[in-house]
Amino acid sequence: MWSWVGHRITGVVIFVFLLVHVLDTSLVRVSPEAYTAVIGAYKNPIMGLGEAALVAAIVFHAFNGLRIIAIDFWKKGPKYQRQMLWTVLIAWVVVMIPFLIRHLTIVFSNFFGGH
Amino acid sequence: MIASPRSNSAQSPQYKRNKASHSSFEMFAWLFMRLSGVVLIVLIFGHLFVNLLVGEGIHAIDFGFVAGKWSSPFWQVWDLAMLWLAMLHGTNGVRTIINDYAERNGTRMTLKTVLYVAAGVIIVLGTLVIFTFDPCPAGAVIDLPSFCPVP
Numbered sequence: 645m646w647s648w649v650g651h652r653i654t655g656v657v658i659f660v661f662l663l664v665h666v667l668d669t670s671l672v673r674v675s676p677e678a679y680t681a682v683i684g685a686y687k688n689p690i691m692g693l694g695e696a697a698l699v700a701a702i703v704f705h706a707f708n709g710l711r712i713i714a715i716d717f718w719k720k721g722p723k724y725q726r727q728m729l730w731t732v733l734i735a736w737v738v739v740m741i742p743f744l745i746r747h748l749t750i751v752f753s754n755f756f757g758g759h
Numbered sequence: 760m761i762a763s764p765r766s767n768s769a770q771s772p773q774y775k776r777n778k779a780s781h782s783s784f785e786m787f788a789w790l791f792m793r794l795s796g797v798v799l800i801v802l803i804f805g806h807l808f809v810n811l812l813v814g815e816g817i818h819a820i821d822f823g824f825v826a827g828k829w830s831s832p833f834w835q836v837w838d839l840a841m842l843w844l845a846m847l848h849g850t851n852g853v854r855t856i857i858n859d860y861a862e863r864n865g866t867r868m869t870l871k872t873v874l875y876v877a878a879g880v881i882i883v884l885g886t887l888v889i890f891t892f893d894p895c896p897a898g899a900v901i902d903l904p905s906f907c908p909v910p
Contacts, residue, residue, distance in 0.1 A: 676822035
């Protein structure tokens with residue numbers, strides 16, 4: 645039940661970001677200066693944390709989506725849905741740890757060290 | 760436990776489904792969510808890996824980075840597929856949520872109209888940007904990819 649709520653909330657969050665992300669990318673059609681200025685706003689540490697949260701939402705939505713497909717199409721899916729939810733959460737942690745180390749290192753080292 | 764949508768309301772004491780239609784649209788939409796979902800995992804995980812984790816990560820992203828990617832048909836097709844599938848997947852997901860929680864017919868109609876217009880504008884805009892993009896615009900002075908002629 646909570647995985648269903650989580651799937652909906654992460655889905656809406658990702659969709660809203662997608663609308664904004666197409667708009668900001670569209671600035672490449674305005675001028676290189678406009679695009680680079682706006683994309684620069686994504687590079688400060690606060691936005692870096694926001695990106696981490698967004699990726700966390702995407703990875704959960706992706707893995708839980710695979711679980712939904714398994715529940716729908718695999719004969720034993722409904723029986724093992726709870727075990728699969730734990731698998732989703734473990735896989736989410738396993739993917740997020742290296743991602744966070746890599747991404748936050750990039751975001752924070754460049755911010756404090758300059759370049 | 761979480762109450763199911765529109766299950767506890769004065770206006771709709773019980774969830775009233777519309778009469779069964781003879782259209783198979785809902786079945787198609789259900790299947791599309793699963794198929795597009797699998798493809799989107801590949802497209803978006805690849806997108807995040809290349810744009811955030813390789814090289815300098817997000818700090819490498821500027822106009823020249825985008826121009827370098829879209830000078831290759833491979834990334835044009837990749838991003839086009841990602842745009843269309845993600846927008847259709849997301850629009851259908853939000854459509855489902857509106858149908859679940861908006862109780863009045865008029866409210867549902869209004870919200871879905873706004874959703875479809877916004878989705879249409881974004882899909883058309885994104886598609887045009889990918890295909891009309893000029894990696895070496897005249898008059899630009901910064902961040903041009905290295906293959907542009909020196910002004």
